[in-house]
Amino acid sequence: MDKIRIAVVGLGSRGAWWLGELLKMEDVDVTAICDRLPHRLEAAQELCRKTYGREVFATLNHKEAIVRDDNDAVLMLGSWNDHISVAIEAMRSGKYAASEVGPGQSLQQCWDLVRARQETGMPFMMLENCCYNREEMAVLNMVKKGLFGEVIHCGGGYRHDLREHISSFEDDRERCYHNLHRNAELYPTHELGPIMTWLSVNRGNRMLTLTATASKSRGFNTMNRKKGRQELPYTEGDVVTTVIKCAGGETIELTHDISLPHPYSRLGLLEGTEGIWLADKHSVYFDGISPEEKWEDIETYYEKYDHPLWKKTNATDFTSGHGGMDWLVMRAFLESVKNRTETPLDVYDAAAMMAVSVLSEESISMGSMPMAIPDFTEGRWVRREPAPKSIYSLAEVDESVYE
Amino acid sequence: MDKIRIAVVGLGSRGAWWLGELLKMEDVDVTAICDRLPHRLEAAQELCRKTYGREVFATLNHKEAIVRDDNDAVLMLGSWNDHISVAIEAMRSGKYAASEVGPGQSLQQCWDLVRARQETGMPFMMLENCCYNREEMAVLNMVKKGLFGEVIHCGGGYRHDLREHISSFEDDRERCYHNLHRNAELYPTHELGPIMTWLSVNRGNRMLTLTATASKSRGFNTMNRKKGRQELPYTEGDVVTTVIKCAGGETIELTHDISLPHPYSRLGLLEGTEGIWLADKHSVYFDGISPEEKWEDIETYYEKYDHPLWKKTNATDFTSGHGGMDWLVMRAFLESVKNRTETPLDVYDAAAMMAVSVLSEESISMGSMPMAIPDFTEGRWVRREPAPKSIYSLAEVDESVYE
Numbered sequence: 001m002d003k004i005r006i007a008v009v010g011l012g013s014r015g016a017w018w019l020g021e022l023l024k025m026e027d028v029d030v031t032a033i034c035d036r037l038p039h040r041l042e043a044a045q046e047l048c049r050k051t052y053g054r055e056v057f058a059t060l061n062h063k064e065a066i067v068r069d070d071n072d073a074v075l076m077l078g079s080w081n082d083h084i085s086v087a088i089e090a091m092r093s094g095k096y097a098a099s100e101v102g103p104g105q106s107l108q109q110c111w112d113l114v115r116a117r118q119e120t121g122m123p124f125m126m127l128e129n130c131c132y133n134r135e136e137m138a139v140l141n142m143v144k145k146g147l148f149g150e151v152i153h154c155g156g157g158y159r160h161d162l163r164e165h166i167s168s169f170e171d172d173r174e175r176c177y178h179n180l181h182r183n184a185e186l187y188p189t190h191e192l193g194p195i196m197t198w199l200s201v202n203r204g205n206r207m208l209t210l211t212a213t214a215s216k217s218r219g220f221n222t223m224n225r226k227k228g229r230q231e232l233p234y235t236e237g238d239v240v241t242t243v244i245k246c247a248g249g250e251t252i253e254l255t256h257d258i259s260l261p262h263p264y265s266r267l268g269l270l271e272g273t274e275g276i277w278l279a280d281k282h283s284v285y286f287d288g289i290s291p292e293e294k295w296e297d298i299e300t301y302y303e304k305y306d307h308p309l310w311k312k313t314n315a316t317d318f319t320s321g322h323g324g325m326d327w328l329v330m331r332a333f334l335e336s337v338k339n340r341t342e343t344p345l346d347v348y349d350a351a352a353m354m355a356v357s358v359l360s361e362e363s364i365s366m367g368s369m370p371m372a373i374p375d376f377t378e379g380r381w382v383r384r385e386p387a388p389k390s391i392y393s394l395a396e397v398d399e400s401v402y403e
Numbered sequence: 404m405d406k407i408r409i410a411v412v413g414l415g416s417r418g419a420w421w422l423g424e425l426l427k428m429e430d431v432d433v434t435a436i437c438d439r440l441p442h443r444l445e446a447a448q449e450l451c452r453k454t455y456g457r458e459v460f461a462t463l464n465h466k467e468a469i470v471r472d473d474n475d476a477v478l479m480l481g482s483w484n485d486h487i488s489v490a491i492e493a494m495r496s497g498k499y500a501a502s503e504v505g506p507g508q509s510l511q512q513c514w515d516l517v518r519a520r521q522e523t524g525m526p527f528m529m530l531e532n533c534c535y536n537r538e539e540m541a542v543l544n545m546v547k548k549g550l551f552g553e554v555i556h557c558g559g560g561y562r563h564d565l566r567e568h569i570s571s572f573e574d575d576r577e578r579c580y581h582n583l584h585r586n587a588e589l590y591p592t593h594e595l596g597p598i599m600t601w602l603s604v605n606r607g608n609r610m611l612t613l614t615a616t617a618s619k620s621r622g623f624n625t626m627n628r629k630k631g632r633q634e635l636p637y638t639e640g641d642v643v644t645t646v647i648k649c650a651g652g653e654t655i656e657l658t659h660d661i662s663l664p665h666p667y668s669r670l671g672l673l674e675g676t677e678g679i680w681l682a683d684k685h686s687v688y689f690d691g692i693s694p695e696e697k698w699e700d701i702e703t704y705y706e707k708y709d710h711p712l713w714k715k716t717n718a719t720d721f722t723s724g725h726g727g728m729d730w731l732v733m734r735a736f737l738e739s740v741k742n743r744t745e746t747p748l749d750v751y752d753a754a755a756m757m758a759v760s761v762l763s764e765e766s767i768s769m770g771s772m773p774m775a776i777p778d779f780t781e782g783r784w785v786r787r788e789p790a791p792k793s794i795y796s797l798a799e800v801d802e803s804v805y806e
Contacts, residue, residue, distance in 0.1 A: 149625065152618045152663060153642035211614040211771045215555045216652025222552065222676040239556035239674060241656050243644050245771065249619025253644050253656075260555060261690035262679040263698055271642060273625040276665040280683055287664035295666055368614045368648065370771040 004337050007032035007065045007095075009086055010078025011040045014100060018077055019044055021330065023051040028334065032057040034065040035078075066090050073098065073337045079174050084109045084354075091122040096337045098125045101189040103178070104354025107374060114376050117347040125333050125343035126350040128193035130266065131394055132328035135298060136194040137307035139270055139277050143198045144397045145305070147286060149274030151198060156191020157255030157267035166258065167220035167229070179236040183214050184361035185256045186236065189353045191266050193345065195252055197394040198270060202348045203384045205248040207373045212242040212360035219259030234259075242360050244373070247381075254356070308402040309391055332392035341388040344395070351376040407740050410435035410468045410498075412489055413481025414443045417503060421480055422447055424733065426454040431737065435460040437468040438481075469493050476501065476740045482577050487512045487757075494525040499740045501528045504592040506581070507757025510777060517779050520750040528736050528746035529753040531596035533669065534797055535731035538701060539597040540710035542673055542680050546601045547800045548708065550689060552677030557601060559594020560658030560670035569661065570623035570632070582639040586617050587764035588659045589639065592756045594669050596748065598655055600797040601673060605751045606787045608651040610776045615645040615763035622662030637662075645763050647776070650784075657759070711805040712794055735795035744791040747798070754779040 004027055008019055011033060022028050030048060033056055035041045041058050048056040059065050066074055066089050074090035076083050080102035087097040104110055117124055130136055143151060166175045178186055199205050214237025221231045238259045244252040255267055268279030275286035283295035290296050313328065336343045352373065359371040375381065387395035391402055407430055411422055414436060425431050433451060436459055438444045444461050451459040462468050469477055469492050477493035479486050483505035490500040507513055520527055533539055546554060569578045581589055602608050617640025624634045641662045647655040658670055671682030678689035686698035693699050716731065739746045755776065762774040778784065790798035794805055 150621050152621060153644075153660075209771060211616065211646065211773070213614065213646045213648055213654050215654040218553050218555060218676050237654075238676075239654055241556075241646050241654055243614065243616045243646060243771070245616055251616055251618040251640075251642055251644055257556075257674070260674050260676060260679065262674065262688055263696045271660070271663050271665065273621050273641075273663060276663065278683070280681070285665055293666045367612060368646070368773040370614070 003027055003029040004334050005029045005031045005070055005072045007034070007068065007071045007074045009034045009062045009065055009074060009076050011035040011044045012078065015077035016040070016044060018075065018330070019047060021326070023047065025334070027338070030056055031070045032059065032065040032068055034059050034062045036060055062086055063089065066093050066095065071095055073333075076100070080178065081105060084113050087124055088112060088116040091116045091120045091124060094120065094122060096123055098127050098333045098343075101126055101128055101187075103184065103186045103188070103357030105358070107355055107358055110351035110355050110358070110374070110376060114347055114351050123336060123343045124347040124350060125336070125345050126189065126353065127329050127333060128189045128345055128353070129325040129329040130190040131193045131197055131345060132309070132332065133194070133323070133325040134306070134310050135279065135282070136268070137310055138298065138302060138305055139268070140194070140197050140394065141307045141397050142277075142301070142305050143270070147275055147305070148270060148272030148277070151250060151270060151272045153251050153253070153269070153271045154195040154198060155253040155267055155269030156195055157257055157265065158187045158190055159255065159257040159262055159265040159267055161261055161264070162258040163220060163223040163261070167223045179220065179234055179259075180232055181235055182361060183235045183237055183240070183364050184357050185212055185240050185242045185254055186357060187256055187258070188242070188254050188356050191254060191268065192252070192353050192356060193349075194268075196349060196352070199246060199248065199250055199252070200395070201246070201352065202377055202381050203387070203395055204381065205246055205250070206375055206377070206381045207244050207252070207352060207356070208247050209370045209372055210242055210244045210356060210359055210363060211368045211370050212240060212363040213368045214364045215239040217259070237364075240360065240364070242356065244356070308397065308399055312391065312402050328392070332390075335390060335392060341390065344387070344390065344392045348376045406430055406432040407737050408432045408434045408473055408475045410437070410471065410474045410477045412437045412465045412468055412477060412479050414438035414447045415481065418480035419443070419447060421478065421733070422450060424730070426450065428737070430741070433459055434473045435462065435468040435471055437462050437465045439463055465489055466492065469496050469498065474498055476736075479503070483581065484508060487516050490527055491515060491519040494519045494523045494527060497523065497525060499526055501530050501736045501746075504529055504531055504590075506587065506589045506591070506760030508761070510758055510761055513754035513758050513761070513777070513779060517750055517754050526739060526746045527750040527753060528739070528748050529592065529756065530732050530736060531592045531748055531756070532728040532732040533593040534596045534600055534748060535712070535735065536597075536726070536728040537709070537713050538682065538685070539671065540713055541701065541705060541708055542671070543597070543600050543797065544710045544800050545704070545708050546673070550678055550708070551673060551675030551680070554601060554653060554673060554675045556654050556656070556672070556674045557598040558656040558670055558672030559598055560660055560668070561590045561593055562658065562660040562665055562668040562670055564664055564667070565661040566623060566626040566664070570626045582623065582637055582662075583635055584638055585764060586638045586640055586643070586767050587760050588615055588643050588645045588657055589760060590659055590661070591645070591657050591759050594657060594671065595655070595756050595759060596752075597671075599752060599755070602649060602651065602653055602655070603798070604649070605755065605780055605784050606790070606798055607784065608649055608653070609778055609780070609784045610647050610655070610755060610759070611650050612773045612775055613645055613647045613759065613762055613766060614771045614773050615643060615766040616771045617767045618642040620662070643763065643767070645759065647759070711800065711802055715794065715805050731795070735793075738793060738795060744793065747790070747793065747795045751779045
């Protein structure tokens with residue numbers, strides 16, 4: 001394959017940013033762009049023209065972008081509600097598909113995505129960038145090397161003060177609508193993605209059940225009152241707490257927390273029989289190694305335990321894209337397309353993550369009732385085929401592939 | 404009342420320590436001591452003899468210590484399983500009663516305690532020392548003064564590496580037995596006590612429901628193997644996560660975490676519409692006050708917001724008793740006895756805290772089913788009688804009582 005030929009659907013702020021990144025990649029050819037809004041499409045066309053010195057096929061209808069036979073893959077970067085249906089259309093058209101992160105809208109949608117993968121043979125990947133963040137990957141490396149012993153409990157969250165961006169329709173309409181109408185763990189993937197890699201979910205482990213509990217909703221309207229903006233009847237609780245039990249006996253705790261004032265944190269936590277990592281302290285503690293009752297900066301372990309992908313790619317040099325992880329997650333997808341292999345986060349991982357949003361909503365609405373998380377692998381998790389060898393693998397840390 | 408006359412039941416390590424503290428107090432007269440083990444009783448007798456220069460009534464039978472008419476109050480510092488039955492006997496004998504902290508064993512026991520209070524008129528207090536810790540009290544003061552705005556979510560835990568103390572019968576038999584046979588939030592009060600004061604639980608608010616989820620149990624036996632000790636079939640999960648929903652719409656998250664290696668933390672967290680406190684960072688952040696996205700050391704707020712009890716009593720001078728909070732919680736109880744008033748943590752607070760242990764056990768055993776937390780006030784919480792004015796009050800921060 002000479003160049004990886006990509007159609008890009010959805011050119012909002014994130015989509016337009018991604019387009020700019022793709023246009024910089026010498027082994028990528030953007031073959032089609034699509035958005036429902038003409039002014040966005042025109043701005044993107046102009047960007048392509050400047051880079052390529054020619055016109056790129058542009059359309060307001062995503063179907064036209066997908067069906068072209070000069071595409072290898074389709075990136076769906078548009079609305080949460082359309083991620084999966086567009087991805088399925090792409091797979092049924094014989095293309096690799098990837099989407100930005102987002103919550104699931106129904107369990108059926110998750111199953112449809114899985115069936116599309118099985119029936120078409122075309123892989124799907126959710127572009128969960130935090131799986132490729134340096135700290136999370138170092139933790140993955142430490143887990144695989146046994147530093148934490150047997151992993152017992154993981155935690156994570158999305159504690160991001162988004163009041164300025166979501167508390168009004170003027171800013172992020174998509175997220176505003178979801179927060180207005182739903183009460184759920186709406187954005188679990190930034191923490192759950194990495195946690196699933198540490199716990200080998202869908203590869204010898206799986207998530208069995210969850211409960212979710214939402215606080216009252218006060219944060220957005222407190223902000224709206226301060227700004228003199230209209231108050232809106234938000235349904236989403238300010239803090240949504242979800243607890244998951246895994247087949248291996250591990251527990252996972254997730255926090256969704258976007259409408260109160262606080263510094264940003266993904267609330268990373270991993271506890272094992274031999275040690276603990278706490279992201280809020282950027283620190284680890286290992287039994288019999290760390291000074292008693294003293295945290296150690298995780299970076300003191302980087303010389304030995306930095307993930308080889310980070311050592312190799314020097315992703316710290318990337319100045320855009322959340323410190324390098326965006327670059328890495330896109331390259332992970334593109335390498336899969338180029339090599340015609342399975343993606344490092346596959347359709348089962350995406351279905352499981354999206355199902356957590358759907359089921360958290362059902363649990364909250366039923367008074368925190370425990371909900372069963374479907375096994376989208378239908379039993380395959382107990383003895384999965386090995387993940388393809390790749391420097392982007394999240395299933396193994398195989399030093400030999402970095403040589 | 405000249406001196407506060409106290410009978411002390413239970414002279415294990417904590418009981419013996421408390422006895423020593425009581426013997427130092429000039430307004431306290433220890434009138435009876437009791438333990439089931441003769442060697443403990445003899446050691447305590449010797450301590451009393453040295454301090455008072457006379458014999459103190461000593462008995463192996465707690466009933467004999469309780470029924471004497473030279474007692475005003477009975478302290479129950481013995482086994483978790485006996486806290487409530489002994490306290491009820493004391494109340495039915497016309498004495499104030501206090502117990503050390505511990506989990507409930509049944510809901511019926513919690514109701515019996517409440518009924519004993521109502522039928523005898525004698526108050527009961529669980530000696531939850533962390534309610535009187537400086538940081539937790541400063542947070543209480545800030546909550547009451549509105550710094551956090553409307554409180555939305557609280558968190559806390561008991562992350563204490565007790566593997567050396569509990570993983571074998573050789574050390575703490577009591578806790579070892581509970582961890583061997585039960586799977587529950589066994590020790591919620593150190594964090595839940597303060598949280599209840601912040602959320603005005605039982606005074607305009609109450610805890611409605613909970614779910615609990617336990618991880619697998621690996622920590623104690625990992626330690627036992629390392630030490631060459633016998634492995635035991637522990638039931639208690641290494642990490643137990645409990646989520647509570649309150650009538651006011653707030654959520655509470657509790658973590659029990661005593662069998663894995665980690666530095667100590669009570670995982671304190673309070674989030675409101677105007678700010679956040681995070682104990683692991685010993686820091687706060689207030690909307691529009693703190694520098695954007697920057698935590699501030701909570702102590703920079705102490706000049707203005709240190710709780711007046713801490714300003715007044717200079718409890719920081721106390722060198723023993725967990726940095727002063729033990730002293731304060733005992734003085735809070737003793738002042739209530741002296742003034743014949745209600746205790747600052749009353750029987751409804753104790754019943755609610757103990758019920759959380761019982762219900763967490765039921766929830767875990769039923770796959771994290773949500774459980775209803777009884778309203779032990781039977782409706783009184785919606786319009787409670789005011790708490791007595793006292794420098795030890797946890798219901799109000801009334802500056803005038805400190806003058």
